[in-house]
Amino acid sequence: MAVGEVGDRQWLLPLLPTFPIVLLVLRLWYLSRQNVQTMLLFVQYVSPLGLLSTLVIALLWVFPALLLLTRVLGALLELSDPAAAATSRLAAAARRIPDWVVVVALVIGALTWQLRFLPLLVMVALSILGLVVRQRAGAAAGPSVAATGVVLPFAAAVLLYAFLGPAIVTALREGEPVTFVLLALPPLVTPLLTGPVPAWAARPVTHWPAVVAAFAAPFLVGVVFLRAPILPTVAVDTDDGLLVGSVITVDDRMTTLLDAGGTVRFVLNEQIQAKVLCDTSERPPASRVDAHGWSVEQTALTWIAPTRRPTPVDPRCEGRR
Amino acid sequence: MADPIVDPDPAPVPDPPPVRRTRVARLVAWIVVLVAVIVVAVVVVIDVGPPSEADLRQRAIGGRAELLIGVKDDTPGVSLRDRSTGEYAGFDIDIAYLVAGDLGFRPDQVRFLSIETEDRARMQARAGDGRFVTVDLVVASFSITKERAEQPGVRFAGPYLSTQQSVVTLKAHKPVSSLEDLRGERVCTLATSTSSEVARSAGVTLSGKNEISACVTGLKAGEFDAVTTDAAILAGFVAEDGGQTLTHHDVGLTGDERWGVNCGDNEALRTLVNLYLYRSAHDPTDRRWEQAYDRYLRSEQKFSPNQQVAIDHQPEVPKVDVRQWPWER
Numbered sequence: 001m002a003v004g005e006v007g008d009r010q011w012l013l014p015l016l017p018t019f020p021i022v023l024l025v026l027r028l029w030y031l032s033r034q035n036v037q038t039m040l041l042f043v044q045y046v047s048p049l050g051l052l053s054t055l056v057i058a059l060l061w062v063f064p065a066l067l068l069l070t071r072v073l074g075a076l077l078e079l080s081d082p083a084a085a086a087t088s089r090l091a092a093a094a095r096r097i098p099d100w101v102v103v104v105a106l107v108i109g110a111l112t113w114q115l116r117f118l119p120l121l122v123m124v125a126l127s128i129l130g131l132v133v134r135q136r137a138g139a140a141a142g143p144s145v146a147a148t149g150v151v152l153p154f155a156a157a158v159l160l161y162a163f164l165g166p167a168i169v170t171a172l173r174e175g176e177p178v179t180f181v182l183l184a185l186p187p188l189v190t191p192l193l194t195g196p197v198p199a200w201a202a203r204p205v206t207h208w209p210a211v212v213a214a215f216a217a218p219f220l221v222g223v224v225f226l227r228a229p230i231l232p233t234v235a236v237d238t239d240d241g242l243l244v245g246s247v248i249t250v251d252d253r254m255t256t257l258l259d260a261g262g263t264v265r266f267v268l269n270e271q272i273q274a275k276v277l278c279d280t281s282e283r284p285p286a287s288r289v290d291a292h293g294w295s296v297e298q299t300a301l302t303w304i305a306p307t308r309r310p311t312p313v314d315p316r317c318e319g320r321r
Numbered sequence: 322m323a324d325p326i327v328d329p330d331p332a333p334v335p336d337p338p339p340v341r342r343t344r345v346a347r348l349v350a351w352i353v354v355l356v357a358v359i360v361v362a363v364v365v366v367i368d369v370g371p372p373s374e375a376d377l378r379q380r381a382i383g384g385r386a387e388l389l390i391g392v393k394d395d396t397p398g399v400s401l402r403d404r405s406t407g408e409y410a411g412f413d414i415d416i417a418y419l420v421a422g423d424l425g426f427r428p429d430q431v432r433f434l435s436i437e438t439e440d441r442a443r444m445q446a447r448a449g450d451g452r453f454v455t456v457d458l459v460v461a462s463f464s465i466t467k468e469r470a471e472q473p474g475v476r477f478a479g480p481y482l483s484t485q486q487s488v489v490t491l492k493a494h495k496p497v498s499s500l501e502d503l504r505g506e507r508v509c510t511l512a513t514s515t516s517s518e519v520a521r522s523a524g525v526t527l528s529g530k531n532e533i534s535a536c537v538t539g540l541k542a543g544e545f546d547a548v549t550t551d552a553a554i555l556a557g558f559v560a561e562d563g564g565q566t567l568t569h570h571d572v573g574l575t576g577d578e579r580w581g582v583n584c585g586d587n588e589a590l591r592t593l594v595n596l597y598l599y600r601s602a603h604d605p606t607d608r609r610w611e612q613a614y615d616r617y618l619r620s621e622q623k624f625s626p627n628q629q630v631a632i633d634h635q636p637e638v639p640k641v642d643v644r645q646w647p648w649e650r
Contacts, residue, residue, distance in 0.1 A: 193347065
């Protein structure tokens with residue numbers, strides 16, 4: 001890519017923050033059930049900072065995924081077909097990612113990815129390490145290439161299988177093919193992912209996944225964000241009956257709620273006898289597999305951090321007193 | 322891995338065969354990994370997997386303040402309505418409370434409505450003011466059969482009790498050891514019940530009533546020679562009578578009558594009822610079923626020495642697949 005070409009595209013940079021803004025507006029529009037008046041009410045009361053933090057928390061795991069994918073595919077192309085890499089935007093993007101950013105992405109991934117995806121993370125990490133070491137060593141391949149390309153992946157596979165072995169067996173027994181593949185496949189193939197592929201295949205095998213990821217990522221991000229709750233759900237016990245909905249705002253006279261049907265309700269504060277917070281977001285894991293008590297659908301962060309067991313649902317959250 | 326040397330420009334110089342093979346193997350590995358990642362991403366985003374109990378409750382009874390349950394009102398021991406207080410009592414009532422309690426309804430949030438035999442499939446019960454109301458559940462000594470389960474609007478959860486067809490006559494009647502012994506005699510049963518088909522094929526003169534209490538009253542009045550239906554139902558009448566005028570006969574039928582809970586069109590509710598019955602059957606600390614059995618059915622056994630009232634443990638219920646927290650398993 002010529003310098004002039006990059007300079008011409010500078011105007012694209014200010015457009016970069018529009019994606020999260022569009023997402024946030026879309027989220028409010030979705031929450032308002034496409035009602036403009038309701039959406040305007042949200043815009044007035046819902047804190048942009050709160051929304052943004054929801055966005056960041058819901059999508060924190062996407063950042064390492066996209067970054068590591070770019071880095072590993074770029075390195076693979078660079079090593080397998082240097083001629084093609086010279087003109088490839090993927091390789092150029094990968095080259096620009098500093099090593100410390102990769103390390104930060106790995107740490108974030110290790111904390112925010114569910115256990116079932118961690119073997120995949122280890123696989124990508126070792127693959128990047130192997131490819132980059134081999135690429136930087138150039139023709140002078142020595143013990144470092146053998147160590148990162150062969151010894152390390154095998155050692156990691158042994159450790160991972162030792163830790164995940166019982167979980168892999170449980171996944172087979174419980175009939176969960178996705179969990180089985182996620183736990184068993186990455187350690188097995190990692191030793192093969194640390195070196196170049198045939199030059200003729202390098203471009204398609206790196207570019208096609210990158211294109212698919214580039215198209216799929218916005219949808220994935222959108223789906224994840226639209227599912228993330230942004231307002232707390234409460235059951236309000238009033239003189240006129242029970243009301244279950246999301247709290248938009250509370251001022252000194254009124255509580256403003258969005259009920260399950262998408263209607264905005266204003267309730268006088270003095271009419272409210274009780275409020276209960278409803279745990280609607282906590283859902284048991286779909287998978288029955290765990291490794292040494294660590295459920296495969298739990299992230300390291302939630303496993304380490306103190307949690308509270310979900311209490312039985314308050315009947316008021318189901319519309320009964 | 323036999324590829325120690327990295328060739329900066331592989332195009333002009335062909336790779337030696339072992340290197341080429343290694344590179345092709347790597348290509349295959351990459352393709353396998355990429356395909357697996359795409360498949361897994363799709364599956365994870367679509368979020369397949371069983372529903373959670375909270376999802377099912379939201380779907381089945383979301384926002385309901387009261388649970389309407391259709392029950393019989395004339396069957397002592399199973400489901401009898403006290404005419405003076407309007408209160409219901411019996412084995413079916415305790416099972417209904419068990420299910421309702423697990424669904425999150427307190428006893429005062431459960432409303433029982435009397436349902437007639439032929440209305441159990443349609444879930445139509447009569448409210449206090451005489452109007453017909455569609456109930457959420459029917460717990461009314463409703464035997465699970467293939468034909469009934471195939472009817473539209475019938476979804477059985479359970480079974481929650483396993484009993485048998487039997488016969489009750491007056492004490493003066495000669496002993497009955499099979500339905501054929503009643504050939505030519507006037508036998509009363511419920512009009513749309515499983516018992517009527519078996520009795521008809523035995524060649525008896527059959528009368529069908531809508532309420533089993535009408536059959537027993539007719540038997541005592543000499544209108545009929547015998548009454549046939551499920552042993553758990555008849556045992557209640559024999560026990561109420563104290564064994565003074567009625568006798569319970571074992572007619573040697575091998576088929577089980579397995580009572581189920583009709584959940585109508587509500588598949589989520591059926592799944593939940595099955596889940597709660599399964600838990601009740603497999604949780605050794607949960608004694609509610611056993612207490613209901615002891616209180617209403619085991620206590621009747623001494624008045625029916627020849628016929629077992631019902632099997633004294635909970636019948637097997639299909640296991641329900643729901644999302645559970647690890648500590649709930």
